Amino acid sequence: MSEPAGQTAGIWGRVAQRTRTLFQEGLRAAGMPLDAGFYEELEEVLVAGDLGPRLAARVTEGVRRKRPNTLDLARLFLEQELVAAMSQQPRWLNVAAKPSAVLLYGINGAGKTTTAGKLAHGLARDGRKVLLVAADTYRAAGIEQALAWAERAGVEGFAGRPGGDAAAAVFDGLKLAAARGFDVAVVDTAGRLQTQQNLVAELAKVGRVAGRALEGAPHESLLVLDGVLGQSGLAQARGFHDAIPITGLVLAKMDGTAKGGAVVAIEEALGVLSTLGRADPHCHTTASDGMVEPAELVAAARALKLDLIAVTDHDTMASVAETVALGEAAGVTVVAGQEITTAWPAQTHLVGWFLEKSVRMGMSLADSVAAIHDQGGLAMIPHPFMPFWFASCQEGMLARLLETQTVDAIEIEHTAPTTAARQAALHRFYELHRAGLGAAVGGSDCHFGRHDLGRIVTEFEGTSAADFRAALEARTTRPLRARHARVPLALIARQQARSLVRLPLRRLRSQLQQR
Known part of the structure; x- marks a missing residue:
């Protein structure tokens, strides 16, 4: 999880099974690249997979310019265009610092706490000593759920005071991680909408306080998105990015949706924010x-x-x-x-x-x-x-x-x-x-x-x-x-x-x- 196990997983492995099926079957149904209407069909398939109209048009035009004359070449060129649209940054966690702070945030119900538990489990399986910090101090039973996930993952948990200051909970948890020799602290925060300015400001404060507790923290800031919501994740990404710059995305619940094209669209949009x-x-x-x-x-x-x-x-x-x-x-x-x-x-x-x-x-x-x-x-x-x-x-x-x-x-x-x-x-x-x-x-x-x-x-x-x-x-x-x-x-x-x-x-x- 912290180092590349080989960059062999292609674009199709990143968009989940139902989206992969939609793209591949849609590509076959479009006919041959030399057929009239092939590129119009391809663009419609990409829009149906939730790439969004603008990116779908751009990817389709990129394939058209390469002039494939077989379906296999069209598929290859489509992969190249999709990969080019996505972030070119390494796809493994930056947990070189000891301890490293991995901060999870997003809207209510996106799957942050579940992701925190799974992430803690994966890092522990890699041989790292992990502390799961339960900093969702507002949600009823939020702390209990996070601590339950820590127990299931076989890692230690640290809880903030219910109803207390989330930034204080993060500060105390990271200080504890440093004092007791943990390798990684996975921080679960409260859900909030990107339009709730007071709560987004609080999230920014959490980021600043983490930096005071540990030099360079948070080392990873992961936005957790509900994959079922597709393109609406773009608005969330833009809203949260100003509070804490996003270093990575986690798309949850992807197995139940064919909107996996949003993975490409969101990564492309995050790059465009500074371009x-x-x-x-x-x-x-x-x-x-x-x-x-x-x-x-x-x-x-x-x-x-x-x-x-x-x-x-x-x-x-x-x-x-x-x-x-x-x-x-x-x-x-x-x-x-x-x-x-x-x-x-x-x-x-x-x-x-x-x-x-x-x-x-x-x-x-x-x-x-x-x-x-x-x-x-x-x-x-x-x-x-x-x-x-x-x-x-x-x-x-x-x-x-x-x-x-x-x-x-x-x-x-x-x-x-x-x-x-x-x-x-x-x-x-x-x-x-x-x-x-x-x-x-x-x-x-x-x-x-x-x-x-x-x-x-x-x-x-x-x-x-x-x-x-x-x-x-x-x-x-x-x-x-x-x-x-x-x-x-x-x-x-x-x-x-x-x-x-x-x-x-x-x-x-x-x-x-x-x-």
Whole structure:
């Protein structure tokens, strides 16, 4: 239990029998990887196993990208994606210190006391001298139950005073463990909801007091979750993590549920708690008025350590496929997008993300938003409230749009020409109309690759395209001015000629062809 007995148990051994059966039978039922609908079926199986929609989509996309041509390869790639989503930390207890303190906590009825007894038994079987500390001083018969488990496990028990201070019980128990030469103290605490702030604060106090009793304690902080509750464990993990950083998870009652995918989802989420990705979601290439080829754009993103970029060329998606492929090879996620020019005379701009096909230019702003949404994309208002009407949504335009449509994001921070007064007006407008304007984002409106990419970015929880979309939909993104950059004047002049001469001519040809 304290050292690895060999890392041979694979992902299927971690999700319990009923979930393993669900995944494996569902994979077989989906058919062959080359069959139409295989990946849709796979994603549904993962959602049914309680991975959650966001992670299920990400894992499925990871399998798809590896292009398996047999069911065995699909299963292997699925295992790889699931393992990659889980914590890469060692899966044995850290009980090197003497004595070591292992603290168990969680909601009422999750199985903490039973887990404490089983853990004590396993450690004793490994030859360690174990003390089970009964610090659930509030629950009726809680102390008696813990001491009964200590007796069954063949270890010694120490009890706090019924109704007494839990932190004091932990302090006394750990001091006793040190004085009498115990190897490990397993501490059972009272159940509490992660939303009960006073009780969560008490748990944090228990952690602090443990550190005063033993240097480095608690050496393990194990959150015990009821496996039957599946995805609700995510909220518990986030709530408790702030009180005492979680070093490991115990999922109880797994044999009776097919929701074992929550094991993967919770571990992935715990990693994401401290992982913020950076995106520059507004980039152009030579397919429109940008001055860089797709390869240069991807190379710049990699050099700047950006997790994600979006290709949003004006009225074309001609460079998207190439940029996506180059991004995959370089480890940079690329979102397929387009910056759409709306109808004359306004000809304002609108960005679409997660697009499958190009959106026709020359429609009204409202119809353009609808066209993006019709193909499952997200609509973003770029560089609003600029001091001239062309290419930028003004306050009146946005107000009229919100009477009939909502958008998914607005570029609160951007690099286009503006004034302090207009930026202040934009922030006031956003505060008044958050419900219809979606997430606040930032983008560089990059046209020059390494010269201007990443000046303004959007921070989001996670690193993948699915994470970025989830953050937009949850409105948890944060625009950030990341770096200063200076573009050579000669390059700006060439780009302006491209933007003001070549691009309008192409738009005119396109409009004539549509007639």
